[in-house]
Amino acid sequence: MNSTNLIIRNILHTETYPIRREVLWPNSPPSFVVLEGDREALHFGGFLGDQLVCVCSIFIENNSAQLRKFATLQQFQCQGIGTQLMSHIFNQLLILKVSNIWCNAREDALSFYRNFSMKECGNCFYKHGIAYRKMSIDYG
Template identity: 55%
Template sequence: MPPRLHPNLTIRQIDWQQTIPVRHLVLWPDRPPAFSQVENDAAGQHFGGFIDDNLVCVASVFIEGEQARLRKYATLPQFQGQGVGTQVLSAIFAYLKQAKFSYFWCDARESAIGFYQRFGMQVEGERFYKSEVAYVKMAIKVENLPS
């Protein structure tokens, strides 16, 4: 079944500071907002999904050599299941392919493994924990990303 697409979604690059409220609300609501910040946020590429000028999805990509790492990917709960996250991730894939990166990876919460597998990503390594939440590393060669 093809993914649902949200008809009013626009995606653009944003400043890292704009990501914090969505990251905080979705990923770590019981921690202070600063817990949702990444040490090198200023060096990342940050993508935002907007519906009617409201930021509803954020994703940050950090580059090291020919590798790209997805971090702090979050969609507001009321917009989950509507194709918003899929569309934002697809925009990131297009960016990675154009920029000629070779490898894409992320630390995925175990609850999201199925989501990433839909894009061809595979689990690499063993389960680990961040603040008592179970994660696995998931990765894919950029050439194998869906179009």
């Protein structure tokens, strides 16, 4: 199955947890990937057939949306799946009239976010030993 067969839909917050953990925090306990506000956030999943392969959670406050826990299973990375999911999310957020989209991007993923015209804001910082940068884009 290839990425052209990707189906994107809203999912439950609990459906994101296995991929969040496997991809982002494999050596941490399951509770480590649970976020405050998960129940109120929007969650999107990319499916190939019945298999969930990519997830992202969106936390909206006022007219600003934070992308969190964007993760694609390792065996499906670099196939355009994350790009398709991100394009879908951006379209949905523009429909919701969000004027700012931002995230704390891992340093090794900055080029991915740059592809969506997101710009780095501020200096590198570390969380749990991993380097991040805030990235953002504004819509007028």
